[in-house]
Amino acid sequence: MSTFLFLYRGYVTPTPEIGRAWMEWFESVGDRMVDSGNPLSGGAEVTPDGVTELPLGPDSLTGYSVVRAADRDEALALAATNPMVTSVVVHELARM
Numbered sequence: 001m002s003t004f005l006f007l008y009r010g011y012v013t014p015t016p017e018i019g020r021a022w023m024e025w026f027e028s029v030g031d032r033m034v035d036s037g038n039p040l041s042g043g044a045e046v047t048p049d050g051v052t053e054l055p056l057g058p059d060s061l062t063g064y065s066v067v068r069a070a071d072r073d074e075a076l077a078l079a080a081t082n083p084m085v086t087s088v089v090v091h092e093l094a095r096m
Helices: 016-032 072-080
Strands: 002-009 033-035 043-047 050-054 061-069 087-092
Touching (some): 061 072, 072 087
Antiparallel strands (some): 033 061
């Protein structure tokens, strides 16, 4: 099994229906969920040139989870079932 970071992109104002869809998705993932993560609020990007505020919007990173999957294909298939707003960015976590 490999471990994958799911980064959720996109923001809409939460509704009870959205919350229910996420809870149902977390339940469907079951024991493959390593860390259900947390929602992210507006952030900031720090570069050598300074700090840029990152407001919530369609391109914002808005949360993360860590899941186990047999391989990348299984992780991508699982991400496709997520009640995403815009997209789910999937990265395999390197073993160190």
